[in-house]
Amino acid sequence: MTTSADIITRNAEVFTPALHIYHPIVIEHGNGSWITDQKGCRYLDFSSGLAVLNIGHNHPKVIEHMARQMKRFVHTGGIYYNETTLKAAELLTSVTPAGLDMLFFSNSGAEAVEGAIKLARYVTGRQGIVAFSGAFHGRTMGAVSLTASSARYRARYHPLLPSVYHAPYPHCYRCPFGSIGNSCTQACQNYLHEMLRSYITPAEIAAIIIEPVLGEGGYVPAPAEFLRQLRQLCDQHGILLLFDEVQSGMGRTGEWFAAQHYEVTPDILIVAKGIASGLPLSALVSRRELMEKWPEGAHGTTFGGNPLACAAAIATIEAIRDENLLQRCRNLGDYAMSRLRDLQKQNALIGDVRGIGLMIGVEMVLPGGAPATEACERLMGICRKHGLLIINCGPERNVLRLIPPLTISDNEMELALTIIESGLAEIG
Numbered sequence: 001m002t003t004s005a006d007i008i009t010r011n012a013e014v015f016t017p018a019l020h021i022y023h024p025i026v027i028e029h030g031n032g033s034w035i036t037d038q039k040g041c042r043y044l045d046f047s048s049g050l051a052v053l054n055i056g057h058n059h060p061k062v063i064e065h066m067a068r069q070m071k072r073f074v075h076t077g078g079i080y081y082n083e084t085t086l087k088a089a090e091l092l093t094s095v096t097p098a099g100l101d102m103l104f105f106s107n108s109g110a111e112a113v114e115g116a117i118k119l120a121r122y123v124t125g126r127q128g129i130v131a132f133s134g135a136f137h138g139r140t141m142g143a144v145s146l147t148a149s150s151a152r153y154r155a156r157y158h159p160l161l162p163s164v165y166h167a168p169y170p171h172c173y174r175c176p177f178g179s180i181g182n183s184c185t186q187a188c189q190n191y192l193h194e195m196l197r198s199y200i201t202p203a204e205i206a207a208i209i210i211e212p213v214l215g216e217g218g219y220v221p222a223p224a225e226f227l228r229q230l231r232q233l234c235d236q237h238g239i240l241l242l243f244d245e246v247q248s249g250m251g252r253t254g255e256w257f258a259a260q261h262y263e264v265t266p267d268i269l270i271v272a273k274g275i276a277s278g279l280p281l282s283a284l285v286s287r288r289e290l291m292e293k294w295p296e297g298a299h300g301t302t303f304g305g306n307p308l309a310c311a312a313a314i315a316t317i318e319a320i321r322d323e324n325l326l327q328r329c330r331n332l333g334d335y336a337m338s339r340l341r342d343l344q345k346q347n348a349l350i351g352d353v354r355g356i357g358l359m360i361g362v363e364m365v366l367p368g369g370a371p372a373t374e375a376c377e378r379l380m381g382i383c384r385k386h387g388l389l390i391i392n393c394g395p396e397r398n399v400l401r402l403i404p405p406l407t408i409s410d411n412e413m414e415l416a417l418t419i420i421e422s423g424l425a426e427i428g
């Protein structure tokens with residue numbers, strides 16, 4: 001029988017080392033919150049396949065919808081209409097913030113970001129784009145030009161997209177201006193206004209793009225006031241506000257989208273990851289009035305809106321709705337945050353616990369506050385040894401990100417927190 005070690009070795013022979021795999025495990029089965037590896041070991045999956053499996057592995061409803069679709073047809077390629085893709089679009093626009101009622105389906109987060117850049121430039125006739133430090137918007141040339149969570153992702157790809165400007169993200173725990181509390185919001189807004197005075201006029205900016213909850217950059221929810229002020233700034237100057245909710249969307253924060261927590265509606269919402277429980281699907285959703293300015297042929301796709309992925313999306317949205325998972329996410333998230341904050345009081349390695357719903361970041365620090373990258377990696381390894389899979393994020397990879405499926409049971413949450421607690425004790 002092929003061993004896991006053999007598969008991992010063969011992987012290294014055929015796949016470019018550019019591709020990062022977080023854990024040296026070969027999956028054999030996935031079911032709910034659990035995966036089983038080749039040796040029969042079970043792991044509680046607190047990565048949700050990188051924030052994708054919001055209703056767990058192999059949700060029966062997803063399997064059933066896909067099986068039904070698979071027997072009928074699996075591809076249309078934009079040659080003919082089909083009702084499955086239509087239904088997925090209707091369902092998705094029924095849960096996006098009010099007014100965002102037209103969409104374009106594509107296959108990945110980065111692809112939807114590219115589409116959003118094109119839409120914004122097309123309808124405004126402007127070129128400039130403002131993004132934020134710490135942002136992760138994807139790996140394609142346009143998306144990576146907006147990405148600023150690590151210079152490593154951009155290295156050797158210059159020149160990138162021109163007329164892209166980055167402003168500091170209001171990351172209060174590590175305020176770029178050394179401010180405390182709300183003054184961080186103000187300092188970041190001031191910087192942005194200075195940028196519009198010194199580098200690019202507002203009349204040349206097509207879009208401001210932001211993750212309302214910073215993902216890859218360290219799981220940082222933006223202060224509500226910052227997003228409200230961004231909305232005002234955009235309204236004042238005819239700039240489009242883009243929310244990249246690839247990671248924070250589809251129920252992850254306890255609302256369908258983080259925008260709904262903040263009560264700030266973007267002009268374009270970017271959705272991917274959790275939308276189809278592991279099938280490749282993404283969407284950019286906008287107002288009819290903007291979408292109608294994008295004429296036929298201005299954008300397109302072969303695979304976007306694939307009926308199989310859309311069948312999975314229908315099942316996913318219905319499961320989140322029918323199983324009352326938004327409420328469950330809020331309750332479990334509150335519980336986990338309070339347990340983690342208690343742990344923080346006893347453990348100096350935990351510098352900050354933050355997040356919304358089940359998008360929780362635990363920042364690990366050394367005495368004095370420097371990032372504890374090595375301790376974070378060690379903790380991930382110890383957790384794995386005890387059957388819990390967690391991944392990290394942040395520019396220094398010292399933030400543990402807890403993103404379990406929204407379907408996890410109370411007992412599973414308890415088990416994970418206990419493993420983390422004993423892992424921290426083991427590190428000392």
Ligand SMILES: Cc1ncc(COP(=O)(O)O)c(C=O)c1O
Nearest residue numbers: 108109110136137138215246247
């Ligand atoms: C906020 C955000 N935007 C965009 C992307 C890119 O998505 P994809 O990897 O599907 O291209 C990611 C991926 O992690 C993300 O977290």
